[in-house]
Amino acid sequence: MSPPVIATDTDQGPRPSQQDAYSHRLEPASGGWRAAVADGFGDHPDTREAAQLAADTATTASGEAVDAVLAAHRAITLVHPGTDCVMAHARQDSPDEPIDIAWVGDCRVWTWSPSEGLRQHTHDHTFGQELRDLWVADDLARVGDHAVTTSVATAVLDEVGTATAPAADLTLFTCDGIHDYVDERLLAELVTDHAHDPATLVQVLVDAAREAESTDNATALVISLTPEPAGPGAPLTRQERLLEGLESFGGPGFGERFPGSNEHLLRALSEDRAAGIACDRFLLRDGTTYWCTKDSDHTDHHVSWHGVTW
Numbered sequence: 001m002s003p004p005v006i007a008t009d010t011d012q013g014p015r016p017s018q019q020d021a022y023s024h025r026l027e028p029a030s031g032g033w034r035a036a037v038a039d040g041f042g043d044h045p046d047t048r049e050a051a052q053l054a055a056d057t058a059t060t061a062s063g064e065a066v067d068a069v070l071a072a073h074r075a076i077t078l079v080h081p082g083t084d085c086v087m088a089h090a091r092q093d094s095p096d097e098p099i100d101i102a103w104v105g106d107c108r109v110w111t112w113s114p115s116e117g118l119r120q121h122t123h124d125h126t127f128g129q130e131l132r133d134l135w136v137a138d139d140l141a142r143v144g145d146h147a148v149t150t151s152v153a154t155a156v157l158d159e160v161g162t163a164t165a166p167a168a169d170l171t172l173f174t175c176d177g178i179h180d181y182v183d184e185r186l187l188a189e190l191v192t193d194h195a196h197d198p199a200t201l202v203q204v205l206v207d208a209a210r211e212a213e214s215t216d217n218a219t220a221l222v223i224s225l226t227p228e229p230a231g232p233g234a235p236l237t238r239q240e241r242l243l244e245g246l247e248s249f250g251g252p253g254f255g256e257r258f259p260g261s262n263e264h265l266l267r268a269l270s271e272d273r274a275a276g277i278a279c280d281r282f283l284l285r286d287g288t289t290y291w292c293t294k295d296s297d298h299t300d301h302h303v304s305w306h307g308v309t310w
Contacts, residue, residue: 004033004095007198009206010219013177019048019085020175020219023055030094033223034059036068037107037173038087038152050076050083054152058089065089065102066160073155084153088122088173090165095225099165104150106176111168112195118172118188121163125150145180170195171223177216178209198222 003026012018019040026033036058040051054072061071068089076083086105092098099121101109106124123129127144150159165171172191179187182205190208194201202220209218 003028003031005198005224006033006035006222007202007224008219008221009202010217011206011210012217013210014215015217017048018217019051020177020217021048021051021055021085022173022219022221023052023059024221024223025059027093032091032093032095032097034068034089034091035171035173035221035223036072036087036089037175037219037221038072038085039105039107039175039177039217039219040083040085041148041151042084044080044083046080047083047085050080050152051085051087053079054085054087055089058087065091065100066157066162069102069104069152069155069160070157072152076152084151086125086148086150087152090171090173092167092171092223096167098167099171101161101163101165103161104152104155104159105148106145108174108179109163109165110172110174110191111165112170112172112191113168116168118184118191119165119168120184121165123161123163125159125161145176167225169224169226170198173219173221174205175217175219177214177218178205178220180216181212181214182208195224198224 006024006026008022008024010018010020010022021038021040022036024033024035036055038051038055040047044050054076057072057075058068061068068091069087072087072089076085086103086107088101088103088105088107088109090099090101090109092100099109099111101121103109103122104125106126106129108120108122108124110118110120112118124145125148127147127149128141129145130149131141131144132138150161170191174187182190186208187205190204191201194204202222205220206218
């Protein structure tokens, strides 16, 4: 079996500084891996460095995932006192073994496989989530989503979240700059559409957060056990499948040759949130670039294809 493939993407966004951090490590002998995503918070000038130290410490620590989080706690309180961050860490000793997960705060770990789809394995340590657990309406609970109830600097054994996930084709880490803005249905569609291409997947997730007007740092990390190379034979994305019927598009006289028989395909794509986000970056066919643009709230179903608007 080929070794796991790890891909990451991060974007500072409109924040004055980048306080997200990530770390990962492969275990070539066993095919295992370790990874962490940390999200710093607060005004301390060393917050970014503390988040990176926490992530690096977790991926190199021995023992179980919970031991790694506690090691990160000791590291940042010693080296960067007064700083803090939230973090999710996971490790898998070999491809067939369960995934060991630990977290504090609201970074998340997910797994995906064709049979199970996208599954979340962490449970946010926030005041908002505590309200949801008490069946408070989501629109009321949402105001507490940025109030974390655990963190790396305050971590104690009994308050570190732990979970065990079954082995899966793909493991995904997200910070709240992504999952607080990209709804879970859309997130699942994007992961399913790009699971075969980890590098594209992490970029699309960050793009989705920006299109949803995320004002936070946005970071995604993916570990894939079964990546498939792009190119001939690779699975087609949803937008590529729709474009199969649009071969007459592109080239001179493009507007005059608008094929009315394919309008239903364009309309379907304009209403497809997952496809619309990825189109501008990833649709190239025979040297012609196709792109889709629409409002970030996905409400007007406006679509433009290579200079033709309908």
